[in-house]
Amino acid sequence: MSKQETSQFADARIDARALLGLYDPADSADWGQIRAAQLNAASHLALFSLATNLVGAAILTLIFAPLLPLWERAAWAVLVVLVSTTVTIRRLSVRQHTSFTATLRKVRDTVIDGMALAAIWSIPPLVFAPHADEGAALGLWLILSLLMAASAFAMAALPLATILFLTIIGVAMAIALFTMTSAVLSAIALVFTVVLVVSCFERGKALVVMRANEIALSERDETVSLLLCEFEEAQSDWLWEIDTQRRVVRASPRFATSLGLDPVTINGRPLLEVLAGPTWEAGNFSAGLRQLAEKLKRRESFRELLLPVHVEGEERWWEITASPRQDEAGHFLGFRGVASDVTERRRSADKINRMARYDTLTGLPNRLLINETLAKAMAEAAKWNSRCAFMMIDLDRFKAVNDTLGHPVGDRLLSRVSERLSQLMSDNEMIGRLGGDEFAVVVRDATDSVRVEALALAIIETLSRPYEVDQHTLYIGASVGVAIGPRDGRTAEMLIRSADLALYRSKDDGGGAAHSYDPQLHVQAEERRVLEIALRSALENNQLHLNYQPVVSAQNGGLAGFEALLRWNHPEFGNISPAKFIPLAEDARLIAPIGEWVLRTACHEAAKWDSGARVAVNVSTEQLHSPNFVELVTQTLAQSGLPAERLELEVTESVFLREGTGAVKMLERLLALGIKLSLDDFGTGYSSLGYLSRTRFSTIKIDRSFVQGASQGKREAVAIIRAVVALADSLGMSTTAEGVETEEEYHMVYRLGCTKVQGYYFGRPLPVEETRELVARASAASAAA
Incomplete structure (x- = not known):
């Protein structure tokens, strides 16, 4: 049964035709199970229904003994016994054929049973009642009312048969009361009948909803079992458990095997020691392991905690989820959880992360990583009251190479440029490519302004040397713009803007030069912007x-x-x-x-x-x-x-x-x-x-x-x-x-x-x-x- 179908049953929005057995919905497989549940529920109370019919017939036979001939009473009683017994046998035999599913025809067959019983019980109000005195009439109405109420309770699982039974007897009672006493009592009998019919329908619908939910839960359990089997077969997840002393108990074989340990010897060892591996003695624990220790110490649940695990000399990555266990009295018993090896997933994520942060042509950090590194450098400079620097590099005459020799040659030239720039960098600098023929340098510590200036000049001198690419001797140059943070900008964006203005000045001077940011450059840029709008x-x-x-x-x-x-x-x-x-x-x-x-x-x-x-x-x-x-x-x-x-x-x-x-x-x-x-x-x-x-x-x-x-x-x-x-x-x-x-x-x-x-x-x-x-x-x- 689908999720949508289950929710519909839960909200009790059921097709009345399907409930009564008048219509077979599209989801016939699920309704087949529901119809089987209806028939089985009725069979469980079949003997109760038989006893009600027999007891009621016996009482009525005694009540009408002084008023009716024996043969009339005996004939009717025999009919009640025969019909009710036949119906009971039919309902009990259904169990053998409808243990899992049932057809629509089997539900419809119960309508005949209900109508047959109703016909037999309509005889007393229509035939016996005109001969009854006040006491016998009262007894008759009481027996029929109890019989109808008992049937509405016992046979609600088969709503159509029961509703027909109640309706026929109720109408017979109303007719008898109307002819013998008054229209008021007749109306009361009809209202009583309607109430029982509605109750029967609602109870029948409730039984269907309950069975539908049971089916949904069963299918969900099967799905969970299948998923667990898949996990077991894929060997991607395994269970672990520790006691109050954080020692491994009842370790699963897969848990031990994944650690490269013997399943027998792993029990009783501290979990943290097992996971730390060779780093346990040195005390050089990973941040993930420290976080795990803190969670265990605080007895807190945790999900998808990532930590490195060394298995046979190889670093693997595990993802661990666990929650604390308690007994019925609320006493702490330890932790139970699940772990999975996510090494391949992490490697894929690292690869994607690298692709997102590194230029595919040159292998240098791209604009995203440059911005992130600059933001960190700015934060460190603000924290320690120091300075950082940002350089923007634009290649001179590179466009002429692209236009005359083609983009493949231009790409190879960019690769040579990136190699030369990388050789100039120390641990204090990071070189990256912004895009096109633009590069950038992040200087993490720029307190030595002379060194920053020397680096800018070295970049120009290095990039201006001739290049040999595909038997072509190429001459290009470079222009550099330098901005010092936080002096020239208190945010990464502002510092990049300042370096860009300084680079623009270097290009205006004909290229092959390095200029540092000057506040006047911002004034000139604003003037340029105003002039452009006016132009x-x-x-x-x-x-x-x-x-x-x-x-x-x-x-x-x-x-x-x-x-x-x-x-x-x-x-x-x-x-x-x-x-x-x-x-x-x-x-x-x-x-x-x-x-x-x-x-x-x-x-x-x-x-x-x-x-x-x-x-x-x-x-x-x-x-x-x-x-x-x-x-x-x-x-x-x-x-x-x-x-x-x-x-x-x-x-x-x-x-x-x-x-x-x-x-x-x-x-x-x-x-x-x-x-x-x-x-x-x-x-x-x-x-x-x-x-x-x-x-x-x-x-x-x-x-x-x-x-x-x-x-x-x-x-x-x-x-x-x-x-x-x-x-x-x-x-x-x-x-x-x-x-x-x-x-x-x-x-x-x-x-x-x-x-x-x-x-x-x-x-x-x-x-x-x-x-x-x-x-x-x-x-x-x-x-x-």
Whole structure:
């Protein structure tokens, strides 16, 4: 029987049809047992019912002796004896066939017995009563009432047969009383009959509920027995018992075998000594064993107490549960419990725990374990009034390795990095991987600030050495941010945030550096956050505008075009430097919508110029790798009316570092439109000549740092400018020198072969109106010439 079915019987919500034997429920197997219980219960009181019928018939025969002929009384009495005896024999014979289960038909057969007895006992009220005097009538009603009450008690296990018996006799009594005396007595007889019928039904239902609960308990006992058998077969659990002196008594063979001891010699030995094994003499007890000793001392129950047990030189893990035993008088007798070997389960749990706390690629602690270790270090520092430290490490130029050589090479490089970092750690430090190319170091004791600083510098120096991976010589570096707790943060989260800000400063300085947290960094981070929020609404609020810086011919100083430069004028913060908000826009993923606005605005403005001057627009890496960028350029040129040859898009070398994104194909599609391409800041990045040969740039722009270095007489800068000019000439490209601010610089770059010049010497970035005036003057001068 299911749990749900058992609960339904317990709540006495039983289908009345099934109880009466009119319906066979779906759970016929369980109801078969219940029907057998009904029949057996009735058979136990069959003799009592027979005696009631015989005694009642004898008394009525004597009462009606003066009133009825002998043959009538004798004939009726014989019928009572025959029918009641037959019914009793039938009910007693049921025991042989329904000891466990019974069919619905056997229950329904009892209805015939009930109706037969009811027919015989209906004769006295209907036939004998009209001849009775007052005393005989009273005796008749008393005998019938007792017979009905006895039947309702004795035969309630068969409610349908008994209810029919009671109903037929009750109706017969009511009819007799109605015809002989009054309707009131007749009604009383009917009420009496209804009460007995309801009582019979409720008693029958109670018997069914009791039997159903017995079945459920039996099945539960069988289930428990099966489970115990499984435990015995699996040899995973065993029983143990100790006396008041904590000595083992009646040790089970499996308990002794699991300890590697003789079952005979283990009895009488202290339980703690048996479990401690070789550690007993040394007194080096585990925490679990100490806890067990405390529980036994206090005579407290305990569950699933975990402790290590040494068995034949191997450490096993046991889980013990026990409770104290007492006699009937409440005297303590000892403990009885169960133990199980959970070594494999604990090993699995340890493995899962390690997987959850260690990085699968490098084997180093992951973010979770790093946070836990840092929290413990912070707690120890607060407890002893000392200091701890947290370092965040970010690899420089690692992304270039991933993009150019692929992630498998990048993963192997990360493994080499983790090996080098691990070699730098002592017992005082823990190195872990936060994710990607970010690592972290927890310094448990950072009272020696010089040592912490030396470790940060050693990390940078060690990670900057070349790596040999898959026949590639790789050069990366590292940037480090350091925060000291609790000075730079009183919680682990605050300290991590401080180290992150320090790392951000190291990256801003170009990488390859270590910086400690400074409160000013938090101010800068807050300023950055405020600026990012303001930048998100700058386009909508018309706070952005373009200035145009002239680009002139190095040969004659004639106007060749303009470079569109983005400016931001905030009503509260004033003019904000592009060096501040452009990187912010890239990090916040705002560069694409801002770049689109710049492109559209510059093209519409250049279309109004009365000259053939070009307009150069800077394009970010994110824009160029957008699949819709060519469509955007085409649409902008069509809407503005600007000829494609007058638009020059400036890109940097970083656009080629993302392999598989189709940068070269995108540039080819742009060139097919007639647009000019310019390579900006050549020489400051990776300076690969491969993409120069694959992409038809029209111009290479020389960074202002080389122009300034050459003007200061630095030979390296001069050599670089000459090399770039020679390279551009050989590839049919022009060169533009940026940042020319003096006449001397202008003459120098001209002598070195640069074809175009851009800088403050020829003009600062101009607002729209001044740009238009300059274009008009240049057009007039060209026309006059």
